[in-house]
Amino acid sequence: MKIFAKIRFYWGAAVISTVVAALMIPGVMVFRKQKHLVMHYLNRLNMFLMGAKAVAEGTLDPEADIVVMNHQGIMDIVGMEALQKNHLRWVAKKELFETPWYGYLLKYGDMISLDRSSKAGLVGLFKDVKESLEKKHRQVAIFPEGTRAKGQKLLPFKNGTKLIAEKLGLKVQPVIITGSKWVLNEHERTGHSGTIHYKFLPTIDVSEASEDWFEKLHETMQNEIDRIYETTGRIR
Numbered sequence: 001m002k003i004f005a006k007i008r009f010y011w012g013a014a015v016i017s018t019v020v021a022a023l024m025i026p027g028v029m030v031f032r033k034q035k036h037l038v039m040h041y042l043n044r045l046n047m048f049l050m051g052a053k054a055v056a057e058g059t060l061d062p063e064a065d066i067v068v069m070n071h072q073g074i075m076d077i078v079g080m081e082a083l084q085k086n087h088l089r090w091v092a093k094k095e096l097f098e099t100p101w102y103g104y105l106l107k108y109g110d111m112i113s114l115d116r117s118s119k120a121g122l123v124g125l126f127k128d129v130k131e132s133l134e135k136k137h138r139q140v141a142i143f144p145e146g147t148r149a150k151g152q153k154l155l156p157f158k159n160g161t162k163l164i165a166e167k168l169g170l171k172v173q174p175v176i177i178t179g180s181k182w183v184l185n186e187h188e189r190t191g192h193s194g195t196i197h198y199k200f201l202p203t204i205d206v207s208e209a210s211e212d213w214f215e216k217l218h219e220t221m222q223n224e225i226d227r228i229y230e231t232t233g234r235i236r
Contacts, residue, residue: 008050008191012184015049016074021101028108035109036087043081051193052183054079058200060086064173065133066165070154070221070236071143075180079196080141089138091125112140114160126164133168150187152229152236154222162214169207174217175200176224178234197234199224 019042027038047053052075060067067088069076077090090106094115097103106113112128115121132138144157165172176199181187183194201220204213225236 005190012191054083054196061203065170067141069175072181073186088141091142165206173203
């Protein structure tokens with residue numbers, strides 16, 4: 001019933017906020033060298049308390065420099081962190097660094113702040129990605145749509161990912177996420193128990209790819225989203 005879906009949404013939102021504020025932020029501040037483990041284990045706790053789980057088809061390529069994913073909401077990140085143990089460095093818009101609780105988590109988690117309001121933001125992103133790979137040895141995770149999508153169709157990808165990948169000659173791995181909006185739908189404010197699926201597609205070596213690799217990436221991801229929906233009925 002709709003009322004129970006509404007209750008589950010607010011329960012899920014409360015769980016995530018409480019775990020972030022009471023456990024995750026203090027954890028990454030105190031255990032700085034193990035902060036990735038803090039985030040993994042506590043996001044698993046989030047999933048458990050919400051009656052959700054994350055499953056993978058394929059694996060995260062350790063040779064990939066950037067992981068690109070379609071985006072529906074916060075559960076994309078919660079599930080991904082719960083699923084794997086790599087020390088991902090997420091790209092988030094600057095405004096999120098200024099929000100209560102989540103801003104502190106992004107800051108102390110040493111994530112990448114992207115200022116989308118100026119051209120200097122792309123220069124900053126380039127420097128941060130380069131630093132992540134060469135000095136911090138952390139893979140970068142980004143949502144090339146730039147914002148949460150409401151429907152099945154992918155939004156146009158922002159060119160920042162393309163420009164940086166080509167400039168640095170990076171390896172890009174696409175990941176298809178389905179089912180996260182069922183678990184927590186931030187547009188309709190509904191929630192359910194369920195499974196978030198992550199399908200890891202083959203990595204693209206941009207230095208050896210064709211000039212239209214970015215357009216083909218968008219097409220490949222959309223085709224896979226459509227195929228999953230047609231065969232399983234699972235929305236993204």
